[in-house]
Amino acid sequence: MIEYRIDRRSGVATYLQIVQQTRHALRLGLLEPGDRLPTAREVVEATTVNPNTVLKAYRELEREGLVEGRRGLGTFVRRSLAREEAAEDGPLRAELEQWVKRARAAGLEHEDMEALFTAVLTAEAEREGTHEQQQ
Incomplete structure (x- = not known):
């Protein structure tokens, strides 16, 4: 639960x-x-x-x-939003866990990582949006 x-x-x-x-x-x-x-x-x-x-x-x-x-x-x-790629034992999660360990070793705190991850997601979404508009 x-x-x-x-x-x-x-x-x-x-x-x-x-x-x-x-x-x-x-x-x-x-x-x-x-x-x-x-x-x-x-x-x-x-x-x-x-x-x-x-x-x-x-x-x-x-x-x-x-x-x-x-x-x-x-x-x-009623329904799940789970995707196999995001599973607890999935390879993407393992890669992300390794990234978090490297970020911590580099001195980043939780909020630093969250801000960086959000910035990258936002930039990628903007690139995808621009790419879709050009097609």
Whole structure:
């Protein structure tokens, strides 16, 4: 079962943190169709967030077709976002883990690596967008 971690200093709305963490778990195969998400009460007890915040996140996930609420039973995963290439034992993950080790050895901290990775992703997306526009 997923355990949500809320970073109140991140500037990201709490409900979006829950949505993002759920999506990440779905992409990494940590949550699979049929798995039950923690109840709103369980999330509230673990994170001390408002129950309405949890319900808002779950409604967003339901709107996206990722989960479904079953009255009296809970909220369950409807579909996965997992890709074999991103699996825990996949070669891309192993390469990324090696990159993180090299980055740490070079003195980069978590936020430095996150910023670098995001910058590279953004630049690549812009190149792809430019390339698509030229075709």
